[in-house]
Amino acid sequence: MRLRLLPLAALAAAVLAGCASQSTRHPAALPDGSRARVAILETTDVHSNVLSYDYYKQREDDSVGYERVATLIRRARAQYPDNFLFDSGDTIQGSVLADYQALVKPVGCDQELGIYQAMDAMGYDGGTAGNHEFNYGLGFLSQVTGTPMNVDGGHSDRCVGPRFPLVLSNVFSARDGAPIFKPWTVVQKDITVTAPDGSTRKLPLKVGIIGFTPPPILEWDKQNLAGKVTVTGVVEAAQKYLPALEAQHPDLVVAVLHGGLDTAPYTPAMENGGWYLAGIPGIDVVLLGHSHTEFPGPHYKGMKDVDAERGFVRGKPAVMGGFFGKDLGVIDLALQRKDGHWVIDDSQTHSEVRPICDKPGGPNKSGPQKMACVPADPAIAPLVQQAHEAAIAYVNTPIGETRVHLSSYFADEGNMTALAPINAAMRDYVQSELPKTHPELASLPVLSAAAAFRTGFGGPDDYTDVAVGPLTLRSAADLYFYPNTLAAVKVDGAGLKAWLEKSAERFNRIDPTKEGEQPLIGDRLPGFNFDQIQGELSYQIDVTRPEGERIVKLTYKGKPVKPAQAFIVATNNYRASGGGSFPGLDGSNIVLAAPDGAREILARWLQKKQTLTAKDLPAASWHFVPVKTRGEVVLKAASGKQDVAREAGLKNIRQVKDNGDGTAVYAIDLSH
Structure with a gap:
C-alpha cells in the first residue's frame, strides 16, 4: 500500500469525507508499528461444480467440487481468524447442474441458484462476474444475481440472488451508459491489531473491492450482448472508478479480476489484463482467474516483474485459485501501521494455492495410488440435492x-x-x-x-x-x-x-x-x-x-x-x-x-x-x-x-x- 495521489475533485471529496469519518475509523490513535495479519481467500472458475460428482461418467469425483473447497475455507479461517473471502467469476455456468437450473428447469425469481446457495453457506464478502456469467443471457444473469438491470431483456424486479455484493466496473448498459453491476463497494470487518507494546484490540479494516471481466465478452457472447451493453478495458475502468472508491478511505483496495497475466502490449480489448492492473497506483491486491491455472505457480515463472513463487505481480500480492472447485487461493497478508496508514509488509506476505487433493506419492503394489483429498463439507450437498438428482434424471x-x-x-x-x-x-x-x-x-x-x-x-x-x-x-x-x-x-x-x-x-x-x-x-x-x-x-x-x-x-x-x-x-x-x-x-x-x-x-x-x-x-x-x-x-x-x-x-x-x-x-x- 502507499499514500494515494487523487485528482483535485476526488481529493476535495476525500478531504470532506475524511473530516467526517477519520475520527470513527480508528476510535483511538493507532500507533505506528502496530501489526495485523489478514488472509484474503479466493475462489475462481468454480463453473458451478458444487458437488464432487462427474455427471458424464455418473460417479463421484473427489478431485473436484466446491463442497471440498468449503472444507479448505473452514480450515483457512481457523488458521487466519481475520479473513475476507472473494470470488473471481465464472461461477454460474459449466456443469450439468448449471445447465439444468438455467435451461431445462430455470430457477424462479424467488429461488436462489444452487452455486450461490453453497457460497452463501460459506459467507462471502464479495465477487465479480466472469465471461461465462453471460452465457445464459442478461435476463438470467440479472435474475439470479438479484441485480435489476436497465438493459434489453434485463429484470427490473429484485429477485433472489447471493447474499454478498457483486462488483463489475467495465460493462455498461447501452440504454443509459450506467454499469450493470455496482462497479465497486467497500466491505468492513473488525480485525485483531497488535500494538508495539504487545497489547491487542479489535479495530475495523475497510477493504474496497472493484471488479473486472474480460473485455472480449462482447465478441464471445455477441448473440446475448450485442446492442445491449458496452465494454471498456480493465485499465480504463480502474482509472475511471478508483478515485471515487479511494474517496471512501479504504485501508486496502482489492482488484477482483476475471483474467490472468499477459505482458504483451496493452490494449483495451486485452483478455488477461492482470499484469497491467497490478501496475495501477491505488490497487493493493490482485485476485486473478479465467486462465484455469494457479498463481503462484510454475506457469508464470520468468514473467517480467512477477514472483511466481511468493505470489507477487509488479510488487502487489496476487493469487489465482485454480478452477472447477479444485483449489483455494490464499494470500497471507502482513499489515503494519506506518505514517497513520496500513501498509503491506512484503517480506512477511505471501500467496499460495491450496488444492483439495494432494498429489500421490507414486504407485503402490495394488496399482496407482489414490489421491488423498480433503472431505466434503457436509453442509453443502443438502442445499442442492433436489436439483442434483433432477439433473441426473434429465441427462x-x-x-x-x-x-x-x-x-x-x-x-x-x-x-x-x-x-x-x-x-x-x-x-x-x-x-x-x-x-x-x-x-x-x-x-x-x-x-x-x-x-x-x-x-x-x-x-x-x-x-x-x-x-x-x-x-x-x-x-x-x-x-x-x-x-x-x-x-x-x-x-x-x-x-x-x-x-x-x-x-x-x-x-x-x-x-x-x-x-x-x-x-x-x-x-x-x-x-x-x-x-x-x-x-x-x-x-x-x-x-x-x-x-x-x-x-x-x-x-x-x-x-x-x-x-x-x-x-x-x-x-x-x-x-x-x-x-x-x-x-x-x-x-x-x-x-x-x-x-x-x-x-x-x-x-x-x-x-x-x-x-x-x-x-x-x-x-x-x-x-x-x-x-x-x-x-x-x-x-x-x-x-x-x-x-x-x-x-x-x-x-x-x-x-x-x-x-x-x-x-x-x-x-x-x-x-x-
Missing part, C-alpha cells in the same frame, strides 16, 4: 445408441471419434438452414470445425468417453461440453489454411535429429482451441516445421484447395466471433447465427439417427506428416488407454510410463 433421457466408441483420449493425435458426430451434426444443420436465408450461398461446399473440449486439462477423468451402447442426453453433453450456439462463416481457401495453421500451434516443433524425449503437445494453445475441420477435406500437419508453415497437402474432394476458393464452415458462436484469436474470424464473416445450441443440434441429430454407426461419421480428415525421430516423441494422457488408441487406428501409440496419478506417458511413432 439420462435416452436418445439412441452408438456402435462406435466415441472418445477424446487421443484427439490431439488424430482420434476424431468424439469430434465426428459434432461435425456431422453441425454440417447437416448448416446445409439445411443456410439456403433459407442465403440462397446465393447454397452451392458453396460446407465444412465443419470442432475441438475436443475435454483433453485431460482438468485431470485424468477430464476426457470425453462415450462407450458403445445406449446414448442419452448425458452423452451429448459429454461430447459437447459448452452451451455454445452454432454459427457459420464464409472463408476462402487462404483463410481456411490460416485457421488450420492456428490450430496446429497446439504442437511443439519437433526436431527429428534430437536425442531424448520431446513433448508433442505445447502450452500455447489449449485443447478447446485445437479445431479439427471435416467435410470431404484432407490435410496433413508437419510438426517439424515452424508455426504458420505446418499445414500441407490441403485438399477438398481430392483436389488442392485454392487460396480464393470459397467455403462455408460451421462452428460455434465463440469461434466465429473471435474467440481464440483465429485469423479472419472476428464476427464480420458470419453468414448464419443459429438460435439453437450446438449441443441441442447434436442431440437431435443423434436422436434422428437412432443407431450411430461408423458409416454415419465423416472419416478422419488429417494425420501427421510421417517423420522418423532419433528420440521419442511423448505425450501425456489417461493411463491404461493404449487399447483405445489402437481401436481408433492409432497403432503408433504405446504407453511407456504410469505416473501413478491416473495419467501416463505415451510415446508416439511419427514415422507411421
Whole structure:
C-alpha cells in the first residue's frame, strides 16, 4: 500500500469525507508499528461444480467440487481468524447442474441458484462476474444475481440472488451508459491489531473491492450482448472508478479480476489484463482467474516483474485459485501501521494455492495410488440435492445408441471419434438452414470445425468417453461440453489454411535429429482451441516445421484447395466471433447465427439417427506428416488407454510410463 495521489475533485471529496469519518475509523490513535495479519481467500472458475460428482461418467469425483473447497475455507479461517473471502467469476455456468437450473428447469425469481446457495453457506464478502456469467443471457444473469438491470431483456424486479455484493466496473448498459453491476463497494470487518507494546484490540479494516471481466465478452457472447451493453478495458475502468472508491478511505483496495497475466502490449480489448492492473497506483491486491491455472505457480515463472513463487505481480500480492472447485487461493497478508496508514509488509506476505487433493506419492503394489483429498463439507450437498438428482434424471433421457466408441483420449493425435458426430451434426444443420436465408450461398461446399473440449486439462477423468451402447442426453453433453450456439462463416481457401495453421500451434516443433524425449503437445494453445475441420477435406500437419508453415497437402474432394476458393464452415458462436484469436474470424464473416445450441443440434441429430454407426461419421480428415525421430516423441494422457488408441487406428501409440496419478506417458511413432 502507499499514500494515494487523487485528482483535485476526488481529493476535495476525500478531504470532506475524511473530516467526517477519520475520527470513527480508528476510535483511538493507532500507533505506528502496530501489526495485523489478514488472509484474503479466493475462489475462481468454480463453473458451478458444487458437488464432487462427474455427471458424464455418473460417479463421484473427489478431485473436484466446491463442497471440498468449503472444507479448505473452514480450515483457512481457523488458521487466519481475520479473513475476507472473494470470488473471481465464472461461477454460474459449466456443469450439468448449471445447465439444468438455467435451461431445462430455470430457477424462479424467488429461488436462489444452487452455486450461490453453497457460497452463501460459506459467507462471502464479495465477487465479480466472469465471461461465462453471460452465457445464459442478461435476463438470467440479472435474475439470479438479484441485480435489476436497465438493459434489453434485463429484470427490473429484485429477485433472489447471493447474499454478498457483486462488483463489475467495465460493462455498461447501452440504454443509459450506467454499469450493470455496482462497479465497486467497500466491505468492513473488525480485525485483531497488535500494538508495539504487545497489547491487542479489535479495530475495523475497510477493504474496497472493484471488479473486472474480460473485455472480449462482447465478441464471445455477441448473440446475448450485442446492442445491449458496452465494454471498456480493465485499465480504463480502474482509472475511471478508483478515485471515487479511494474517496471512501479504504485501508486496502482489492482488484477482483476475471483474467490472468499477459505482458504483451496493452490494449483495451486485452483478455488477461492482470499484469497491467497490478501496475495501477491505488490497487493493493490482485485476485486473478479465467486462465484455469494457479498463481503462484510454475506457469508464470520468468514473467517480467512477477514472483511466481511468493505470489507477487509488479510488487502487489496476487493469487489465482485454480478452477472447477479444485483449489483455494490464499494470500497471507502482513499489515503494519506506518505514517497513520496500513501498509503491506512484503517480506512477511505471501500467496499460495491450496488444492483439495494432494498429489500421490507414486504407485503402490495394488496399482496407482489414490489421491488423498480433503472431505466434503457436509453442509453443502443438502442445499442442492433436489436439483442434483433432477439433473441426473434429465441427462439420462435416452436418445439412441452408438456402435462406435466415441472418445477424446487421443484427439490431439488424430482420434476424431468424439469430434465426428459434432461435425456431422453441425454440417447437416448448416446445409439445411443456410439456403433459407442465403440462397446465393447454397452451392458453396460446407465444412465443419470442432475441438475436443475435454483433453485431460482438468485431470485424468477430464476426457470425453462415450462407450458403445445406449446414448442419452448425458452423452451429448459429454461430447459437447459448452452451451455454445452454432454459427457459420464464409472463408476462402487462404483463410481456411490460416485457421488450420492456428490450430496446429497446439504442437511443439519437433526436431527429428534430437536425442531424448520431446513433448508433442505445447502450452500455447489449449485443447478447446485445437479445431479439427471435416467435410470431404484432407490435410496433413508437419510438426517439424515452424508455426504458420505446418499445414500441407490441403485438399477438398481430392483436389488442392485454392487460396480464393470459397467455403462455408460451421462452428460455434465463440469461434466465429473471435474467440481464440483465429485469423479472419472476428464476427464480420458470419453468414448464419443459429438460435439453437450446438449441443441441442447434436442431440437431435443423434436422436434422428437412432443407431450411430461408423458409416454415419465423416472419416478422419488429417494425420501427421510421417517423420522418423532419433528420440521419442511423448505425450501425456489417461493411463491404461493404449487399447483405445489402437481401436481408433492409432497403432503408433504405446504407453511407456504410469505416473501413478491416473495419467501416463505415451510415446508416439511419427514415422507411421
